[in-house]
Amino acid sequence: MFWDKQLECIEPEKLREIQLQRLKEIVKRVYEKVPFYRKKFDEAGIKPEDIRSLEDIKYLPFTSKNDMREAYPFGLFAVPLSEIVEIHTSSGTTGKPVVAGYTVKDIALWAEVMARCLIMVGATKDDIVQIAYGYGLFTGGLGFHYGAQKIGATVVPASAGNTKRQIELMKDFGTTFIACTPSYALYLAEYAKEEMGIDLSTLKLRIGSFGAEMWTEEMRREIERRMGIKAYNVYGLTEIIGPGVAHECSAQQGLHVWEDHFYPEIIDPETGEPLPEGQEGELVLTSLTREGMPMIRFRTRDITTLHREKCACGRTLARIERIKGRSDDMIKVRGVMIFPYQIEQAILEVQGVEPHYQIILTRPHYLDEVEVQVEMSKEIFSDDVKTIETLRKRLEKKIEQTVGVRVKVTLVEPKSIPRSEGKAKRIIDKRNLK
């Protein structure tokens, strides 16, 4: 299904024309309206007139999360504060939060791109959409809210948390569409079954949209099985707009980027050089049409690959692969770069193990040690120590093969790893790196 078929299946040449036109306009506008950008462009020796083709974007300086913190709170706004009708922030767990300002038109744009996402995965006005992302400063809740209202669906703004009530709402209201983080989706299914004796796959749920944290294909299958739904990947970030930058279609083969509004590039995170299509690197996004707070070449730190070939669903818009990691939460262990997702994938490949794990890094004697705690589950429990020990060793071997570093796997009791209602905390770094 399409929200705007003409645009979503646009001829690539025509799309590039639109993108170039919009890029020129936004570069000119930020140069005139935002001192931060004017200064950066001047330092780089580039003027808006220098942008003559889409490729010329590579001459524009990047915008980093750090730039945004320095501009805190409103330094990147391109309109007077009186034109801003809504403000969101990132969680700010690693310093000052990132602030995003939206004009009336920006909110309409957000609703538009989210509507495309929802329609793309088969949602209709008859759906009951339960939004279990946090409402408030976090963009997750309201982003989905605007999109679901735009398509005329019935919105249940449950917000995050209060798991028991979430499940009651699903059951009593006949929720058909659920939006939350993937780890919370698994928690919902587990809680419903264990604490309330409800099998979510027997309810009316049919579609789920999950994001705001990294997850894997194995987790997707697990969520689909436990909830009896089709599970889709959503991508977005506060700096660009929130959820709705990209979303999977029914083919589940990558996330279509709404590139008439958000221009994607893939760069080498070390050198900053653009990478050819199909190569893995860091995603950089430019918001081509934002009014309140346009972003020029924002370094997302998200690692992915961009594909431009036409999709089975008929859309011509580029797709990114599911986010594989963050260039800044790679863990360096004994000099080897590893991503938590690699460890997750390895655990899940050893069949039957519940996807609840935690990575603990220590440095007892000048050498990094990795302990991976995996929760025991009744599916894999054997009353025989030897069998469990064999499983544990298989996990160790699989992880070592995947990441190239020896790890120690510890099997822990069920529910002993803290569950989160927002983003899962997977890594505990106890190394004293001074």
Place this chain on the structure above:
Amino acid sequence: MYKVEIISIFVENKPGKLEKITKLLAEAYINILGFSITDARDFGIIKFLVDKPKEAYELFKKNGFVVALNPALGIEMKDKPGGLYEVVKFISSKGINIENALVYVAESREKAYFIFEVENFEEALKKLKDNGFELLKLV
């Protein structure tokens, strides 16, 4: 049926774990007849023979433990030197492999039972029945 049931619980090797488990049993008035602990560095398996195995199983499940309930055989042993030898000699003569075992001393203290798990319960039962050894019946 000549069958007993054994509860197996997965536990992390940490202080206070056995305490927590036995407290649950105590509070539910479930009596422990015999138990064994097998340990593998970071985790272990605690096995119990109790008077109310099904209740105990549900209790542990409800409290978030990974737990299994498995059939086992019990054979009466004579309380004299060579008692255990006689019993295991008999079991091995039937080609049965003992996977796990524990001992249950009956309340009277006159009788003791060798409780053990085997790979194939039905088959083992068939081989051991009516051979002059008394099998325990708890279920």
